Amino acid sequence: MVKANIPAGQEHIEGLGLEMLNNSDLRLIHEATMEVLENIGIETKDPEALQLYADAGCEVDFEKGVAKIPEYVVMDAIRSSPSRVRLAAVDKKKDLVLRSGPYVNWAPFGVGIEFLEFDANGKHRVRASTEADLKKSMTICDWCDGFSVADPTIAARDWTENGRADLHEVSTALCNTTKPFTFGEPEANGFEDYFEMAKLVYGGDEELARKRPLVNVCNCPTSPLQICDNSTQITIRAARNMIPNVVISMSMAGGTGPVTPEGTLVTQNAEVLADIVLAQLAEKGAPVTYGTATTIMDLRNGIASGGAPEMALFSAAVAQVSRFYGIPCGDAAGCWTDSKVPDAQAGFEKGLTAMVPALAGANLIFGGGLLEMGQTISLEQLVIDNDVIGMINSMLKGMNITDSRILMDDIEEVGIGGHFIARASTRKAMSEQSSPLVFDRNMRGPWEKKGEKDAALVAHEKVEWILENHDPCGLDRDVVKDLEAFVARRDKEFLK
Amino acid sequence: MSNENIMEIIKESIVKVDKDTAAQAVENALKEGFGPVEIIEKGLSPGMQKVGDLFERGELFLPQVMMAANLMTGVVNSLQEKMPEGQSAEKQSVVVIGTVEGDVHDIGKNIVKILLSVNGFEVHDVGRDALLTSFVEKAKEVGANIVASSALMTGTMEGQRELETLLRDAGIRDRVKTMVGGAPATEYWAEKIGADAYAENASEAVSKARELTAAK
Numbered sequence: 001m002v003k004a005n006i007p008a009g010q011e012h013i014e015g016l017g018l019e020m021l022n023n024s025d026l027r028l029i030h031e032a033t034m035e036v037l038e039n040i041g042i043e044t045k046d047p048e049a050l051q052l053y054a055d056a057g058c059e060v061d062f063e064k065g066v067a068k069i070p071e072y073v074v075m076d077a078i079r080s081s082p083s084r085v086r087l088a089a090v091d092k093k094k095d096l097v098l099r100s101g102p103y104v105n106w107a108p109f110g111v112g113i114e115f116l117e118f119d120a121n122g123k124h125r126v127r128a129s130t131e132a133d134l135k136k137s138m139t140i141c142d143w144c145d146g147f148s149v150a151d152p153t154i155a156a157r158d159w160t161e162n163g164r165a166d167l168h169e170v171s172t173a174l175c176n177t178t179k180p181f182t183f184g185e186p187e188a189n190g191f192e193d194y195f196e197m198a199k200l201v202y203g204g205d206e207e208l209a210r211k212r213p214l215v216n217v218c219n220c221p222t223s224p225l226q227i228c229d230n231s232t233q234i235t236i237r238a239a240r241n242m243i244p245n246v247v248i249s250m251s252m253a254g255g256t257g258p259v260t261p262e263g264t265l266v267t268q269n270a271e272v273l274a275d276i277v278l279a280q281l282a283e284k285g286a287p288v289t290y291g292t293a294t295t296i297m298d299l300r301n302g303i304a305s306g307g308a309p310e311m312a313l314f315s316a317a318v319a320q321v322s323r324f325y326g327i328p329c330g331d332a333a334g335c336w337t338d339s340k341v342p343d344a345q346a347g348f349e350k351g352l353t354a355m356v357p358a359l360a361g362a363n364l365i366f367g368g369g370l371l372e373m374g375q376t377i378s379l380e381q382l383v384i385d386n387d388v389i390g391m392i393n394s395m396l397k398g399m400n401i402t403d404s405r406i407l408m409d410d411i412e413e414v415g416i417g418g419h420f421i422a423r424a425s426t427r428k429a430m431s432e433q434s435s436p437l438v439f440d441r442n443m444r445g446p447w448e449k450k451g452e453k454d455a456a457l458v459a460h461e462k463v464e465w466i467l468e469n470h471d472p473c474g475l476d477r478d479v480v481k482d483l484e485a486f487v488a489r490r491d492k493e494f495l496k
Numbered sequence: 497m498s499n500e501n502i503m504e505i506i507k508e509s510i511v512k513v514d515k516d517t518a519a520q521a522v523e524n525a526l527k528e529g530f531g532p533v534e535i536i537e538k539g540l541s542p543g544m545q546k547v548g549d550l551f552e553r554g555e556l557f558l559p560q561v562m563m564a565a566n567l568m569t570g571v572v573n574s575l576q577e578k579m580p581e582g583q584s585a586e587k588q589s590v591v592v593i594g595t596v597e598g599d600v601h602d603i604g605k606n607i608v609k610i611l612l613s614v615n616g617f618e619v620h621d622v623g624r625d626a627l628l629t630s631f632v633e634k635a636k637e638v639g640a641n642i643v644a645s646s647a648l649m650t651g652t653m654e655g656q657r658e659l660e661t662l663l664r665d666a667g668i669r670d671r672v673k674t675m676v677g678g679a680p681a682t683e684y685w686a687e688k689i690g691a692d693a694y695a696e697n698a699s700e701a702v703s704k705a706r707e708l709t710a711a712k
Contacts (some may be wrong), residue, residue, distance in 0.1 A: 113679065113680050
């Protein structure tokens with residue numbers, strides 16, 4: 001069973017947590033952001049978006065495509081953004097409600113374009129990802145308890161020239177998980193098709209398809225301070241259809257943001273808020289979440305780092321900033337790495353970058369399965385990350401110091417010497433213990449007998465087992481056929 | 497002050513991004529009778545070359561490279577004003593670069609642009625989300641030796657293939673070499689669409705561009 005909304009310790013909630021920013025820090029970030037939005041503004045070439053900003057009272061230069069957004073417009077938008085966003089699932093019981101409090105959930109990464117193939121000897125090679133890879137990835141994410149959502153992790157690149165790759169991805173996702181998902185690379189003009197597909201899942205029930213949207217979307221402003229046409233249109237259409245929209249700034253401190261994390265925290269905040277304002281202007285109450293994949297640009301080589309400690313700090317800060325605004329935080333980057341293979345670097349960078357935003361109470365942390373800052377996805381890494389997530393969830397529980405937890409009766413009865421293994425209390429609380437699937441806790445002897453396998457190799461075996469034994473599909477055979485036929489029709493139109 | 501010495505000072509002033517020393521040394525060189533072209537070719541260009549080498553070795557960071565390139569451009573512009581009519585520095589290889597239509601991701605392309613100009617290429621940037629026809633028009637206008645295109649998205653990289661067709665249709669494909677880059681591009685992709693080279697990063701783009709123009 002998926003463990004959802006694991007509380008990190010904040011205020012009156014039990015558990016372990018951290019608050020990096022205090023209230024005056026948050027005020028300062030907010031004021032600087034308002035300064036940026038009011039005086040510099042945000043650029044977009046989309047006339048519809050500019051008109052929405054203008055009608056709300058923003059100072060808009062239609063020729064230059066710049067909207068300067070006054071604080072009251074931002075504050076109105078923040079007030080009308082919901083504090084809870086429901087991500088509906090094919091299986092209603094697996095709906096995930098993202099809440100603007102310190103509640104932690106985990107997502108895999110989306111969307112990579114390369115797939116790391118792994119064989120039984122631990123050899124690997126990388127190649128362009130395909131629809132078949134995506135299906136496997138969906139199956140793994142559906143199976144892994146750590147992930148509350150099963151976002152499509154890789155692009156169906158075998159379809160980019162031959163058909164509607166986006167619809168293949170959506171269809172593969174709908175057919176291979178009963179968890180909610182966010183489609184990471186939507187096309188603004190694909191919305192009708194995504195809706196039609198959701199409708200097919202609901203047996204043609206249009207009302208249900210509107211009420212419980214299945215294809216959540218995401219869009220990214222272009223740093224610094226721009227939102228491209230496709231993004232503004234995704235935001236506007238998602239809002240008008242009340243489809244949850246994840247807004248993720250991917251600013252790079254030192255490149256597309258100021259070199260100091262503090263400065264880039266302000267510019268990325270301006271970008272995300274401008275996008276959220278647009279959503280609320282298109283439809284009051286539109287479900288939006290505040291995400292981040294902001295990191296540093298490594299100034300030695302000009303490449304965005306996915307394993308940098310600074311990235312973890314950004315995600316932790318965004319968790320607090322979004323909570324300050326009462327908007328759920330997701331997706332926030334964490335469990336990331338720059339490593340190309342599931343190795344020591346991957347383990348270390350992923351552990352650290354997952355831990356810090358989790359302690360800060362980011363509501364949806366995405367990064368599972370990611371390698372090479374998101375370029376590459378590995379199924380083995382998905383399974384390893386599931387263990388990383390499980391261990392962090394265990395730590396978030398912290399310690400709950402109460403009389404009943406101290407178990408004084410047991411301590412007295414066992415007394416000096418003896419053991420607690422066979423106590424009823426021990427059996428009862430057994431499942432509370434952390435229990436990784438692929439990380440080996442044996443002594444050397446048993447480990448040697450099992451073939452001296454490292455975590456990646458054990459993960460590979462687990463992947464094989466899951467693919468063999470887990471059926472992730474929650475849809476009737478007819479519905480799957482309908483979806484396939486729908487996509488095939490669109491492919492034909494595409495090729496015409 | 498010996499001739500080599502003054503050129504060495506100009507070169508080092510570029511490497512150290514020392515604006516005052518650069519201005520002073522260039523002024524001295526002019527007084528001593530050096531021509532603007534000689535100053536560019538023996539002082540400034542070797543300085544940028546060294547900057548490029550140091551970046552390659554990881555000893556200089558991008559901001560230092562960009563600031564050196566800005567300084568170099570400033571000094572070259574002021575020298576050009578002093579150049580006698582008809583005289584110019586040795587013609588460099590000309591590159592037209594841009595991020596293809598539909599794609600707004602241009603920081604990688606910008607880094608490639610800087611490194612190419614640092615390494616002596618004359619670079620014309622058609623920008624991001626650039627109409628494929630603008631690559632072709634620019635290439636014709638400036639007599640490009642290389643047309644380089646960048647794409648970050650699997651959906652927009654198709655533009656790199658279309659660009660090959662457009663260059664052929666315009667009748668200039670045999671006069672230019674083409675290069676592709678960006679996250680989804682690969683060696684295989686370049687081969688498949690008939691591009692002349694693929695570069696994984698900015699430094700590689702420079703060496704590939706050198707190979708392409710040496711072969712011309």
